[in-house]
Amino acid sequence: MLIPLPNLGAIEAQGDDRLTYLQSQLTCDLVKLPQNRWTFGGHCDPKGKLLAAFRLCHHGDSLLMLMPQSLVEVDLPALAKYAVFNKIELTDATARYDAYGLLDTAVLDGWQGEDNLKQQGEALALIDGEHAIVLLPAGAELPADLAALPQGEAEQFIAAELAAGRPWFEAEHSAEFVPQMLNLDAVGGVQYDKGCYIGQETVARMHFRGGNKRALYVLTGQPSDADTLEMQVGDNWRRAGVVVARQANGDQQWLTAVLSKELAPDTRFRLGEAEYQLAPLPYRLYGEA
Numbered sequence: 001m002l003i004p005l006p007n008l009g010a011i012e013a014q015g016d017d018r019l020t021y022l023q024s025q026l027t028c029d030l031v032k033l034p035q036n037r038w039t040f041g042g043h044c045d046p047k048g049k050l051l052a053a054f055r056l057c058h059h060g061d062s063l064l065m066l067m068p069q070s071l072v073e074v075d076l077p078a079l080a081k082y083a084v085f086n087k088i089e090l091t092d093a094t095a096r097y098d099a100y101g102l103l104d105t106a107v108l109d110g111w112q113g114e115d116n117l118k119q120q121g122e123a124l125a126l127i128d129g130e131h132a133i134v135l136l137p138a139g140a141e142l143p144a145d146l147a148a149l150p151q152g153e154a155e156q157f158i159a160a161e162l163a164a165g166r167p168w169f170e171a172e173h174s175a176e177f178v179p180q181m182l183n184l185d186a187v188g189g190v191q192y193d194k195g196c197y198i199g200q201e202t203v204a205r206m207h208f209r210g211g212n213k214r215a216l217y218v219l220t221g222q223p224s225d226a227d228t229l230e231m232q233v234g235d236n237w238r239r240a241g242v243v244v245a246r247q248a249n250g251d252q253q254w255l256t257a258v259l260s261k262e263l264a265p266d267t268r269f270r271l272g273e274a275e276y277q278l279a280p281l282p283y284r285l286y287g288e289a
Contacts, residue, residue, distance in 0.1 A: 009069035040189030048202025101157030226272030
């Protein structure tokens, strides 16, 4: 199934200093990122709060960061704040690309590339387990193998992102959490052994001194528009944490929420009148055995 992603945005970095400049700004280690791989990454404010989380990859003579469009509007001005002193051009490249999601990557088996970044003609695929994001220049013709697939809806891909515990959030939650609270380190988007970057002091302190007591969890239940997630404590219900993202897919809704790490796995939750249960994360939290 091929899923158009009209709300996926892109920031593009070009220029001789693109690598060194972004290395000094982002949580991921670009020096160690090979041409044939993509990585999760983040951009923090000086207090260590995450402005944006994204997928990042080399693309020809540029670097691409893929994130929800609402985050591009927030993050691009912050990312470009010190760029004037470097040979780098940062632009909103959203309109230059058509983005699609795949929930089954078998169709990419014949594409060129031996790692998680593959190409077929002008198409670029960022593979994430059984999921992938495919980029093409805006208006370009789809490769025949993709054009033959039935089309789905963006909601299906976003629901799959949330079910996989990915750090997907919109602008309303920008600068609200440190990266560890959104599991960005658990999915490989924070390297603790790289050099300095904006917000590193807070991020490192949370890691090395164990100051972070919250993480991103996945819950599932019946669709609900209620704002407050509650958990059962004895015979009572109390506020559980912050809902970061939600997406209904048919009669099931997936959501991610920042919750205490001390939760029991059988904790009962509700969102309005709808009951929710914790779903297992497909990865270990950073530092877990």
